[in-house]
Amino acid sequence: MPTTSAPDEHLRLEGIGVSFGAVNVIPSLDLSVRKGEMVAFLGPSGCGKTTTLRIIAGLNKPSRGSIMVGGRDITHLPIHDRDMGMVFQSYALFPHMDVSHNVQFGLQMRNVPAREAEKRAAQALEMVQLGHLAHRKPKELSGGQQQRVALARALVIEPSILLLDEPLSNLDAKLRDEMRVQIRALQQQSGITAVFVTHDQVEALSMCDRVVVMRGGHVEQFGTPTEVYERPATAFVANFVGRTNRLKGALTAEGILTGAGQQLRSATRLPAGAVDILVRPHRIRLQETGEADNKVQGTVSTITFIGDLVQYGVSVGGEEIVVEEATRRGRSPLAAGDSVTLGWSAEDTLIYPAGEK
Template identity: 70%
Template sequence: MMVERAMTPEAALGTPEGPDHLVLSEVGMTFGTLDVIPSLSLSVRRGEMVAFLGPSGCGKTTTLRMIAGLLDPTRGRISVGGREITHLPVHDRDMGMVFQSYALFPHMTVSQNVAFGLEMRRMAKAEIRSRVERALAMVQLGHLAGRKPKALSGGQQQRVALARALVVEPSILLLDEPLSNLDAKLRDEMRVQIRSLQQQSGITAVFVTHDQVEALSMCDRIVVMRGGHVEQFGTPNEIYERPATPFVASFVGRTNRLSGRVDPSGRLLIEGRPVAAEGRLPEGAVEVLVRPHRMSLRAAAEDQPVGLNSLPGVLTGATFVGDLIQATVRIGGDEITVEQLTRRRSGLPEPGSAVTVAWEAGDTMVYPEGRA
């Protein structure tokens, strides 16, 4: 998986530097004898968009439901803007929610769906009308105000759900896997639109996803969860370029794993060959992780690059995947993947050929063997 940015994620997304707005302090949830979330503490800044990312069962949806008030935490505190809301009912939390299923009322028009939350708050009709018009204009659906949900596309229904959540001007916008029901093209379009709306409104937003591309491309920071614990909380650049654990490195993007050893002098060796890496290395048996698209491949007989790590191997196969060729290479007892642009396909050696795999020292990630 590759997510390209014209500038650093922090600069491109304008990471908010304001005060903490949403604070979870040692929040935990127990179902029966199962500790789903032992203890979770983190803070979300005002105007920031944060993703909870992880595999099924990691606790991300449970965390979102506790923030929303749909689940009562077993322990800990949740506060918004300095006000504790841990045990407040949903309707007293001043939050907007967008669900995976959109949850639109089929018998109501688009404008009636958007107005529903305002009517429940007993606002004046003129104010409701004005807010609904602004919200529909924001999501570019003013021309469809009189339609019923069944007459809308999936992307249009998603935008109605967003307008309904934003029209009440909530303190926090919560999104529960909002793009999972859309096709690939619509997901791409809605990622851009949701992020744009969030930045325009300046609202604090938290969303749950298992899609790494959504998290990397949309948010200011990412909470990577596993087994009810936070593995890492950082910017997209930190998560992708400096993963705290092998799990984070493998879950957020693709990685190759090679077995290595760091000797007492601090040298990293793979198959007895020295390999350069940045930073202090843990002594003993280690796992070396390198992303496939950061590696290059050439025939062993060719001139080898100077100043790069290089290891000899045997090409075992190649798969055409459109814009990339995924070449599999065996190095000692490990098999890795090297991704090269399609235009290089003609120059790829035949399977069974001796090859050399090369990469920069800065792309070498080293972890103690056996670390999760």
């Protein structure tokens, strides 16, 4: 039975399924996106995130289920009747057109008068700070500039929903950082509902109001970036979103006994039995001297310098625990073979049934 829509719901996927022959790529997916929010589909290759985006756009047809936008059923509408703007991974700009005419193209397809189309294209290009490049061809632009042209072309038609398919994957690291900020600012400025696909957790966490973590055609977790990172629903989410140490252990009435022979504390409510213990590297303190819920002794085995971080591999009872610390000028670094005490809180000790992947 369909569930009642939330008052601010704008996009709804209900029972969406995709089958290719006997293979269920997406068994059944239910999702609600609020008006004006930005939602990311995050997950590894083959998880179904791009297929879902293409179904929303109308590029693929679902085998079952329905798609509602603003209370209207668009499941079987053709692409051009869905009122959506899309930014592709490859940008898909027309090489023979200048920037202005690339942006005007969607308006022309909607029979907007030439003078009005030119005016709206100029406004869209000013919004993405490219008004001065209106008469250049795409080949004369940098990757970041081409990305902004594609974004202006999608926004100029004033779509009901903006769809972005891995929009930053072709940019270098520094430009990705800049474009993340710009795209998020434009989305908030325009108030448009936006959905985008990424395999990059930093993009998802930094740009979005909520994140859909997918695996094998299923939604593992749908929540705010803070919820997904701090309270991962499954071991898969904890491992995929952020870095973790994974230790084997057993949950007892007294606490958690790890394979390294250390008794740890956690806020878990799981029943007694074999468990996997996950702790994020940056939540562990080196050379712990104060009070800590969990303290273990170990020996530094490896040291990796990553500019803003130093990663220490610490051997604890035959298991390796990775610890991350921000680099600080003037601090004497640890050396391989040094003995250290590691400490972290019970709240940062994530516990899942053993073997959950």
